[in-house]
Each structure stands twice: as structure tokens, then as C-alpha cells.
Amino acid sequence: MDFELNEDQRILQKSARDFLKKECPKDLVRNLADTDPGHSTELWQKIAALGWMGLLVPENYDGIGWSFVEQAVLLEEMGYALCPAPFISTTILGAQTLLMSGNEDQKRGILPNIVAGDLILTMALTESDGGCEPSALNLMAVREGDKWVLNGIKLFVPDALTADYILCVARTGDNSSPEKGLTIFLVKTKTKGVNIAPLKTISKDKQYEINFNNVCLKPENIIGPVAGAWPAINAIINMAGLARAAETVGVMRAVLEMTVAYAKERVQFGRPIGSFQAIQHYLADMWVDILGARSLVMKAAWKLATGRPSDKATGMAKIMVGKAGRKTTTTGHRIFGAISFTMEHDLHLYHRRSLANDPTLGNSDFHYEQIAAGLEL
Amino acid sequence: MNLDFTREELDFRQEVEEFTRRELPPNWDNQIVFWPGGYGTIPIFETEFQEVAKEFSLKLSGKGWARLAWPEKYGGEASVMKAAIVGNVLSYNRAPAGGVASSIVAPSLILVASEELKKEFLPKIADGRAGFWLAYSEPNAGSDLAALKTTAVEDGDDYIINGQKIWSSGAHVTEYAWALVRTDPDAPAHKSATLIIIPNNASGVTIKPIVNICDIHSFNEVFFDDVRVPKKYVVGEVNQGFYNVMLALQFERLTIGSGSFRRVLDELIQYARENVRNGRPLSENNQVRRALVDMAIEIEIFENFYWQSVCMLEKGKVPEIEASALKLVFTELSVKLANTAVDILGPYGLLDKDSTRAPFGGRVGIGYLDSISGPIGAGTSEIQKSILATRGLGLPRQ
Ligand SMILES: Cc1cc2nc3c(=O)[nH]c(=O)nc-3n(C[C@H](O)[C@H](O)[C@H](O)COP(=O)(O)OP(=O)(O)OC[C@H]3O[C@@H](n4cnc5c(N)ncnc54)[C@H](O)[C@@H]3O)c2cc1C
Numbered sequence: 219m220d221f222e223l224n225e226d227q228r229i230l231q232k233s234a235r236d237f238l239k240k241e242c243p244k245d246l247v248r249n250l251a252d253t254d255p256g257h258s259t260e261l262w263q264k265i266a267a268l269g270w271m272g273l274l275v276p277e278n279y280d281g282i283g284w285s286f287v288e289q290a291v292l293l294e295e296m297g298y299a300l301c302p303a304p305f306i307s308t309t310i311l312g313a314q315t316l317l318m319s320g321n322e323d324q325k326r327g328i329l330p331n332i333v334a335g336d337l338i339l340t341m342a343l344t345e346s347d348g349g350c351e352p353s354a355l356n357l358m359a360v361r362e363g364d365k366w367v368l369n370g371i372k373l374f375v376p377d378a379l380t381a382d383y384i385l386c387v388a389r390t391g392d393n394s395s396p397e398k399g400l401t402i403f404l405v406k407t408k409t410k411g412v413n414i415a416p417l418k419t420i421s422k423d424k425q426y427e428i429n430f431n432n433v434c435l436k437p438e439n440i441i442g443p444v445a446g447a448w449p450a451i452n453a454i455i456n457m458a459g460l461a462r463a464a465e466t467v468g469v470m471r472a473v474l475e476m477t478v479a480y481a482k483e484r485v486q487f488g489r490p491i492g493s494f495q496a497i498q499h500y501l502a503d504m505w506v507d508i509l510g511a512r513s514l515v516m517k518a519a520w521k522l523a524t525g526r527p528s529d530k531a532t533g534m535a536k537i538m539v540g541k542a543g544r545k546t547t548t549t550g551h552r553i554f555g556a557i558s559f560t561m562e563h564d565l566h567l568y569h570r571r572s573l574a575n576d577p578t579l580g581n582s583d584f585h586y587e588q589i590a591a592g593l594e595l
Numbered sequence: 596m597n598l599d600f601t602r603e604e605l606d607f608r609q610e611v612e613e614f615t616r617r618e619l620p621p622n623w624d625n626q627i628v629f630w631p632g633g634y635g636t637i638p639i640f641e642t643e644f645q646e647v648a649k650e651f652s653l654k655l656s657g658k659g660w661a662r663l664a665w666p667e668k669y670g671g672e673a674s675v676m677k678a679a680i681v682g683n684v685l686s687y688n689r690a691p692a693g694g695v696a697s698s699i700v701a702p703s704l705i706l707v708a709s710e711e712l713k714k715e716f717l718p719k720i721a722d723g724r725a726g727f728w729l730a731y732s733e734p735n736a737g738s739d740l741a742a743l744k745t746t747a748v749e750d751g752d753d754y755i756i757n758g759q760k761i762w763s764s765g766a767h768v769t770e771y772a773w774a775l776v777r778t779d780p781d782a783p784a785h786k787s788a789t790l791i792i793i794p795n796n797a798s799g800v801t802i803k804p805i806v807n808i809c810d811i812h813s814f815n816e817v818f819f820d821d822v823r824v825p826k827k828y829v830v831g832e833v834n835q836g837f838y839n840v841m842l843a844l845q846f847e848r849l850t851i852g853s854g855s856f857r858r859v860l861d862e863l864i865q866y867a868r869e870n871v872r873n874g875r876p877l878s879e880n881n882q883v884r885r886a887l888v889d890m891a892i893e894i895e896i897f898e899n900f901y902w903q904s905v906c907m908l909e910k911g912k913v914p915e916i917e918a919s920a921l922k923l924v925f926t927e928l929s930v931k932l933a934n935t936a937v938d939i940l941g942p943y944g945l946l947d948k949d950s951t952r953a954p955f956g957g958r959v960g961i962g963y964l965d966s967i968s969g970p971i972g973a974g975t976s977e978i979q980k981s982i983l984a985t986r987g988l989g990l991p992r993q
Contacts, residue, residue: 219604219676220597221903227596287596478988493991495977498984505983506920513899514892520598534892590884593864593891 221516223291231291237268238299244564250302251422251567255379257338262303266335270305275313279329285523286457290464290515297468300571304338304377304424306465310458311376312339315385319402319442319450328383340381341454342372342405342428349581350455352396352448357430359388359401366390366440368403368411368433374578378414378426381407386430390445397448402441409433421574456532456588457522459580463539464515466575470508470543473550473568477501480554491553500549507542514538530592533585540582543572598902600680607677611660611684618654619690620647628809628948629689630962631855632929634972638691640765640813648691652723655681661697662721664908665705669717675908679853679901687854695765696720696727698850700773703843707831716792726769729847730760730793730817731840738978740775741784741837745819747776747791749826754778756793756822762972766802766815770795773843775836788836790843792828793819807968809961845915847973848922849908853901856894856925856932859962862955863887863936877939886935893928900924916987923979926969933959933966 223231241264250256265271274289275281289309296305313332316325331337347354357370368388378384384405392399405412411433417425442450478501481492491497518531547569551558558565576582600608627638638644655661664678665671685692701720704713719725736743745758756776766772772793779787795802799822804812831839864887867878877883900921904914914921936959937944948957970976984990 219600219902219906221899221906223596474988478990481990490991492984493993495981495993498990499977499980501988501990502923502980502983505988506924509900509920510896510924513896513903516596517598517895517899520596531895534895537888538892538896586885586888589888589891593887595864595867595878595884595887 221513223287227288227291230288231295233268234270234292234295235298237264238295238301242299242301244300244567247300247302247567251570254416254424255377256302256424257304257377257380258302261301262338263335265303265305266333269333271309271313271335272333274309275317275329275333279325280333281329286460286519287516287523289461290519293461293464294468294471294512294515297465297571298472300469300472300567304340304380306458306461307340307377307381308332308338310461311341311454312337312383312385314457315341315402315441315450315454318453319447323438324404324441337383338377338381339383339385340375340377341385341387342375342378343387343451343455344374344578345370345372348373350451350579350584351587352400355387355389355396355400357386357388359390359403359435361390364437366403366435366437368405368430368435370430372428372430374417375414375426375428376578377424378407378428379416379424383407384412384428385441386428387447387451392445399445400447400451401444402447402450403435404439404441405430405433405435409435419574421570423570423574425578452529455580455584456529459536459585460515460518460522460532462575462579463511463535464519466539466543466572467508467512467515469568469572469575470504470511470539470546473547473565473572474501474504474508476565477504477550477553497553500553504546504549507546511535511539511542530589533580533589533592536580536585537582537589540576544569544576547572604676604680608680608684611681614654614658615684615688615690618651619688623647623691624689625956627689627691628956628958628961628965629852629855630929630958630965631686631852631859631932632926632969633962633965634764634968635807635809635811635813636961636965637764637813638689639694640768641811642768644691645768649723651691652694655692656722661692661723662701662717665701665717669705669713670721675905679905682850682852683854685854686852687858689855689858693850693852694726695729695769695773696723696725699729699843699846700727702846703839704830706842707839709827711827712792712830725771726765727771727773727792728763728766728769730763730766730772730774732762733759734761738975740840741788743775743777743784743788745774745776746780747778747789747824749778750823752826753823754791754826754829756791756799756819756824758819760817760819762805762814763802763817764814766795766817767804767812772800772817773830775840778833778836782834785837786834788840789833790830790836790839791824792830793822793824797822797824799823809964842913844974845913845918848918849904849914851901851921851925853898856897856928859932859936860887860890860894863890863939866954867939872941883939886938890932890935893931897921897925897928916983919974919979919982919987922973923976923983926972927976929966929969933963937963 272281276283359366359368386403386405390401411431413429415427484491514535518535521528521531629636639648660681662671664675747754747756774793778789799820801818904917907914944959946953
């Protein structure tokens with residue numbers, strides 16, 4: 219048994235840290251947060267050049283073919299730097315869905331372009347109910363001759379405005395149970411009838427509402443089995459949720475670091491506030507939460523990487539990290555005091571990111587139920 | 596990164612499981628109320644379980660399993676991992692094993708004691724003939740151990756010991772005190788304490804029971820009146836006792852009945868499935884489901900910390916900060932688990948161990964009370980957090 223990262227993983231960690239420090243400064247993060255679509259093509263191309271988009275893609279599609287452990291290491295660094303990029307959308311929601319369910323033509327047509335940084339993907343899953351349980355997915359795709367016609371509204375779609383393709387989950391029939399009857403469609407964002415409108419969020423992440431209005435698609439736009447996509451969707455929700463948790467661990471680490479530094483330097487009553495026990499104990503709690511959060515993320519990542527059943531582990535990471543991320547950033551504000559309640563200060567950027575990562579891609583209801591089932595409750 | 600046990604380790608676990616099932620007295624689990632993370636319901640500290648405990652530890656040492664972590668030179672296998680597996684299986688089964696002697700005294704002796712002391716005590720510890728209690732706390736020296744007043748004054752080849760210890764778990768059922776005493780009344784506290792072994796049967800040792808809130812006699816107060824102890828019983832160097840106790844405390848904070856948390860979770864899950872309230876199995880009640888999932892998550896984190904510390908020790912590193920984090924996490928978890936159990940059981944959670952209607956033989960109610968002791972004993976949660984903040988995060992001391 220060995221909990222430590224290996225040499226390659228440590229090199230990846232270090233190089234990602236160095237790269238992001240240089241190429242993803244806080245003013246870039248701020249600028250992108252305040253614009254739409256909030257995407258830097260330049261940064262994206264540099265990331266692609268490092269091979270990050272292909273980390274999880276096998277070599278025969280031009281990727282590196284590493285595992286989710288490396289992906290988690292990388293995501294922690296991206297979270298630490300608050301890297302604003304449609305990375306999870308493209309590499310997990312997009313590339314992993316294709317890898318899991320696409321046919322050879324679809325994979326060959328798209329994956330190498332993702333790896334090269336030329337294509338951005340996302341998935342349209344959630345609807346008005348806000349969750350991602352099968353019963354909440356009801357946008358209809360109806361077969362008319364050799365076409366499929368999509369009608370309905372998707373909400374909380376990440377990165378839709380920058381995306382070249384949207385993987386849209388639609389109901390195509392077989393209503394014997396909510397899990398049955400779901401199909402994934404590959405939709406070019408530019409297709410007629412696809413209307414994208416931003417959802418303004420306090421988390422300042424890039425989420426959109428998409429109105430599918432008589433969108434006509436061909437059978438070759440279907441990814442995976444007709445009316446049998448739920449197992450793949452479920453796997454993707456878990457993977458993407460884990461990816462977000464990994465990112466949040468990085469956010470938490472950054473918050474702890476900056477808060478500890480501040481507590482050593484800010485003087486009140488003639489001494490650093492970090493010498494007050496109330497402050498010390500907050501910081502100790504934050505630290506223990508981070509260690510616990512990372513341990514859950516890495517365990518789930520390792521299970522995914524080694525092909526073990528991982529839904530329970532993933533759900534544990536997503537639930538715990540979601541709560542701990544918010545708690546850590548909130549406590550950070552408490553320790554910084556009023557200065558952190560300003561737009562000028564950076565802490566709110568971290569808080570927004572940890573908040574954004576929590577209720578999306580498997581909210582806690584979804585994961586609680588999944589774990590409860592795993593515990594045979 | 597590889598979070599798997601090896602084939603060999605899995606086989607070993609299997610062997611330990613079979614051994615435990617075979618050797619534990621059939622009715623054992625119904626007699627005891629041990630609660631994970633508590634310090635007041637540990638059966639090996641109770642008089643009535645001594646016979647069973649001694650018999651069981653003889654069988655364990657017959658297998659060589661009481662000294663797995665020790666260096667080969669002292670009859671061990673130098674495998675912290677195997678020792679941890681034994682600890683994990685035994686504590687899942689709430690077996691009467693793993694006392695102060697084998698888990699705290701022995702590893703400390705190996706690191707700091709003279710060869711002579713090791714020769715005298717290690718074999719006796721291995722087969723359960725030498726039981727120890729920890730004589731640190733005094734009425735006015737709790738968290739502030741440096742305030743201790745018990746003195747040891749040189750007299751020829753001996754020390755003469757005078758003073759009082761308190762909260763002495765198991766003093767009444769063991770043979771030796773692992774005692775921190777003052778050897779230099781003039782020096783500052785950290786340079787004036789010495790670790791010494793005091794036989795309970797030495798003349799001048801008086802042990803008086805204290806009953807804890809679980810209605811169990813587990814700890815005591817102990818008086819030393821002119822107790823004569825040979826100098827060779829000093830552990831490590833004179834006036835270095837503080838340093839040596841800090842080392843021993845790290846072992847103590849790792850001695851935690853790692854399997855006992857999951858056992859309670861498994862039992863609560865089964866209880867929720869088998870019991871009906873308001874016309875539905877408890878397991879279908881959303882609050883119960885959530886509470887149990889929350890516990891499963893926290894136990895997962897605790898186990899990750901545990902095995903991580905084991906791996907560190909296996910690589911020869913001493914987990915300092917990790918031991919504090921682990922101690923903090925598992926004792927706070929003990930409280931949450933007890934509260935969750937009481938919530939799920941409702942009025943049944945109040946039933947005492949003598950009640951025939953008590954689920955789990957009354958373990959939940961007593962456990963609820965005992966969970967109070969976890970965050971107090973062996974360095975309070977507040978002390979652990981201060982260690983994490985100052986030694987771990989480098990924050991300035993007060
Ligand atoms: C069941 C049980 C078994 C035990 N067994 C043994 C044993 O076998 N041998 C032995 O030697 N001892 C034993 N102890 C004693 C244990 O080590 C002490 O209880 C512990 O060190 C705390 O000391 P105290 O109880 O005197 O509390 P105090 O030190 O008086 O603390 C009281 C409160 O003040 C807080 N406090 C104290 N100092 C600080 C500080 N610097 N900063 C912030 N908060 C502070 C504490 O956290 C606590 O909340 C046992 C205790 C229990 C409950």
C-alpha cells in the first residue's frame with residue numbers, strides 16, 4: 219500500500235503549478251470572470267500544447283493515455299490557480315463520453331481535435347428540476363423519417379457558448395422506467411434551432427440555458443445506443459463530479475495558504491492574529507478538512523484509474539468536498555475580516571469557485587442516494 | 596499510489612479473522628460495551644475481563660502477533676502493516692487485546708531504553724505477563740503536563756518516588772507504571788522530567804478506584820509514598836522524560852481500535868434495515884439514510900488517515916502531525932457516531948446494558964456517554980488543534 223504520488227505524477231504536479239503560476243495570474247482570472255464567454259483562446263492553446271487535453275485520451279487518438287490519478291493531480295493545480303477554462307467540460311463531459319460510447323468514426327473525428335485544442339465540448343443534461351437523476355431528464359427527441367428532432371430546454375449547461383459541440387441527453391422513447399429511453403446526441407452548437415443564453419450566477423462560472431427548437435439531427439449524431447445511454451451518463455456524472463471535487467481541493471489549499479500567511483502578518487492587540495488560539499483552531503480545522511478531502515478524491519481517482527467500482531467513492535468525495543470547500547472559504551473570510559468582503563480582494567474568487575463546484579454534476583441528493591444504495595440501505 | 600493490500604496481506608487478514616472468530620469466547624460481545632474512540636469502556640482495563648484478556652493475549656503472542664512491529668532482533672517482523680492489520684481485525688471484533696504495554700510502552704522502549712531494560716521487559720510484554728498503565732496526569736497537571744509534581748530523588752542505586760497520579764487507566768489490573776516524574780526540582784519543567792518504570796507491587800504504591808460516568812471502574816488515582824525504584828528502571832536519559840513521553844504519545848495517538856468504527860456502522864445499517872418506525876423500515880427514512888452516509892464518509896476519511904500513518908511508519912517515518920490529526924479526527928468522529936446512533940435508535944438509545952430490550956446490549960447509550968472521553972483523553976482536541984496550527988502550519992505560539 220502506498221499513498222504517495224510517483225515520480226511522473228510529482229513532475230506533472232510541479233510543472234502544472236509552475237505553468238499556471240506564470241500563465242494564469244489573478245488578473246486574467248478576474249477579467250475572464252467578468253466577460254462572456256470568459257474564455258482565453260491563448261491560454262487554451264498553451265494548455266493543449268502541454269498535452270493536458272489528452273491526458274485521459276489513449277495514444278491511438280493522439281492522447282497521452284494516463285489515468286484519473288494524474289487527471290486529479292492536474293485538476294487540483296488548476297483549482298489552486300482558479301484556472302478559467304472549459305477543461306472539465308471538454309475532457310470529461312465531452313471526451314470521456316465519446317470514449318465510452320462513441321463509435322470509431324466519431325472518436326477518430328473528434329478526439330484528436332480535442333487533444334490539439336481545436337475543439338471544445340460540453341454536455342447538456344440538467345433541466346428545470348435542477349438535478350440529474352434519470353427522471354429529471356425529459357427533453358424529447360422524436361424520430362421523423364431519417365431525422366431526429368429535438369425540442370426542449372436544458373439548464374445549467376457549462377461552457378456552452380465556447381463549445382463547438384454539445385452532447386445533449388434526450389428522451390427517445392421506452393418509458394418503462396426513467397433509466398430507459400435516454401439517448402445522447404452530438405449537436406453542433408451552430409446548428410439551426412440551438413439558442414444559447416447565459417445564466418447569470420453568483421459563482422461567476424459560465425453556465426447557460428439552451429433552448430432546442432426543432433433541432434434536426436441525423437442518426438450519425440447519436441453517440442452510443444439509442445434509448446440505452448443511462449449507464450454512460452451515470453459514469454460521466456460521477457467522473458465529472460470527481461473532477462470538480464479535485465479542483466475544489468486545490469481551491470481549499472490556496473485559501474489555507476493565503477489565510478495562514480495573512481494570520482502570521484496581520485497584527486492586532488500587539489501580536490499576529492495567528493497567535494490567537496481561536497484563529498489557530500479554525501486554521502487547524504481547515505487543514506484537516508483539506509487532508510480528508512484530498513484523501514477521498516485520490517482514493518476515488520485511484521479506483522477509477524484501476525477499473526474498480528468507484529461510484530460510492532466518487533460520491534463520498536463529491537459530497538464531502540462540496541461541503542468542506544464552502545466551509546473552508548467561509549472560514550477564510552472570517553479570518554481575513556472586512557478586507558476579504560471587498561471585490562478588490564481575491565478571496566471571493568476562490569469562494570465562488572468552490573461554491574460553483576458543489577451543486578452541479580450530481581448534487582448531494584444524487585450522490586447520497588448512490589452511496590446509500592452502495593451501503594445496501 | 597496503490598491503495599491495495601497485497602495478496603499476502605489479504606491472506607494474513609483472513610488468517611487473523613479466522614483466529615479471532617475461533618478464539619474469542621462465544622459470548623464475548625454481549626458482555627462488553629466498548630465504544631470506538633472512547634477511553635472509558637476499554638475492557639482490558641476492567642477487573643472482570645482480566646482472565647479472558649490474559650488468555651486471549653497468550654494465544655496472540657503464541658502466534659507472534661503481539662510483536663509484529665518490533666525489530667527482528669527482539670523477536671518481531673518489523674512490519675507495522677501486519678501489526679496494523681491485526682489491530683484492525685481485533686478491534687472490529689472488539690477483542691480484548693492491544694494494551695498500553697504492547698502498543699505504547701514496547702515501541703518506546705525499543706527506541707529509547709537501555710538494552711538491559713529491553714531484555715527484561717520486551718519478552719514479558721510480548722506474552723502479556725507485563726501489563727502497563729500510563730502515569731502521566733496529576734491533579735494539577737492535565738494538558739499542562741509540565742506542571743507535574745511527583746518527585747524522584749536519588750538514593751544510592753535507587754530513586755525514591757513521592758507524589759500522586761490520576762486518571763490512571765488500568766492501574767488496578769496491570770503490573771507496572773510507565774511514569775513521568777520530576778528528577779530536578781530546580782530546572783525548567785521540560786528539562787527536569789524523567790520517564791521511569793515503577794512496579795505496582797512496590798511498597799508505598801496505593802491504588803484507589805474512580806468510577807467513570809459509564810459506571811465503570813476503569814481509571815484510578817494512585818499515590819506514591821517513598822516508593823523505592825532501582826535506577827536501572829529509568830527509560831532513556833534522566834531529565835529527557837518529556838521528549839520520551841512526546842514520542843510515546845505519538846504511538847498512543849495511533850492506538851485507536853481502527854476497525855471498531857466500521858463495526859458500529861455495519862451494525863447501525865443492519866439495524867436500520869431490520870427495524871420499522873412509522874410503518875416503514877428505518878433504512879427508507881431519508882434522515883436516517885443521510886446520517887448513515889455521512890458517517891460512512893467520515894469513517895472512510897478516518898481509515899484513509901489511519902492507513903496513511905501506517906504506511907509512513909512502515910517506511911520508517913514518524914507521523915507527528917499526522918498522529919495529531921488522526922487523534923483529533925477519530926475522537927471527534929466517536930462523538931458524531933454516538934450522536935448518530937442515539938438519533939437512529941430513538942428512546943432505545945437510552946437503554947442501559949442490563950436492559951433486555953437494549954439493542955446492541957446497551958452499547959449505544961453507554962457509548963454515547965463514553966464518547967465524551969475521546970476528545971479529552973490523550974491530549975484534548977484543543978491541544979491537538981494547537982499542535983497542528985503551530986507545529987504543522989507554523990503559526991506563532993501565544
Ligand atoms: C477516560 C480517560 C482515561 C484517561 N487515562 C489516562 C491514563 O491512563 N493516564 C494518564 O496519565 N492520563 C489519563 N487521562 C488523562 C488525560 O490525559 C487528561 O484528561 C488530558 O490530558 C486533559 O487534562 P485534564 O483532564 O486535566 O483537562 P485540562 O487540562 O484541565 O483541560 C480542561 C479544558 O481546558 C482546555 N485547555 C487546557 N489547556 C489549554 C490550552 N493550552 N489551550 C486551549 N485549551 C486548553 C482543554 O482542552 C479542556 O477543554 C485519561 C482521561 C480520560 C478522560
